[in-house]
Amino acid sequence: MDYMEGGKLFRRSSNWKMNKGKIFKLAKGFRGRAKNCIRIARERVEKALQYSYRDRHNKKRDMRSLWVERINSGTRLHGVNYGKFMHGLMKENIQLNRKVLSELSMHEPYSFKALVDVSAHHFQGTGLSKRRV
Numbered sequence: 398m399d400y401m402e403g404g405k406l407f408r409r410s411s412n413w414k415m416n417k418g419k420i421f422k423l424a425k426g427f428r429g430r431a432k433n434c435i436r437i438a439r440e441r442v443e444k445a446l447q448y449s450y451r452d453r454h455n456k457k458r459d460m461r462s463l464w465v466e467r468i469n470s471g472t473r474l475h476g477v478n479y480g481k482f483m484h485g486l487m488k489e490n491i492q493l494n495r496k497v498l499s500e501l502s503m504h505e506p507y508s509f510k511a512l513v514d515v516s517a518h519h520f521q522g523t524g525l526s527k528r529r530v
Contacts, residue, residue: 464499471502475513485516 417435423445424431424438431441469479477485486493491512493501501509 461495464495467499467502468495471506471509472513475510475517477513477517481520482513482516485519486512488519489515491515 420435420438420442421432423442426432427438427441430437432438465479468482472479472482493512498509498512501512
């Protein structure tokens with residue numbers, strides 16, 4: 398499906414040869430003419446699919462930063478910062494990912510405190526000992 402814009406020829410991929418019913422089905426919930434007129438609906442649906450593709454990939458980044466924030470807040474309750482905690486876990490060869498550590502910090506505070514104590518073992522003699530809260 399080709400179209401002209403500004404004197405240039407653009408080619409669309411063949412998957413955009415959708416029928417009207419499929420376009421209007423995807424445009425359900427849009428406002429104004431974006432749900433009624435096929436040309437505007439096609440443009441809005443195409444843009445919505447671009448947004449959904451982008452956000453599916455950004456979701457992974459956002460979740461990782463959320464997990465890091467939760468772990469950091471959990472470790473600071475025990476007087477250790479995130480970097481020291483993760484370094485201590487690495488030195489102890491404890492291979493828990495950030496998602497699991499985040500869940501532990503929220504739902505299993507005693508188990509998480511045990512992990513903090515294990516990781517704190519590596520920097521107690523360096524003047525970076527944890528403070529008691």
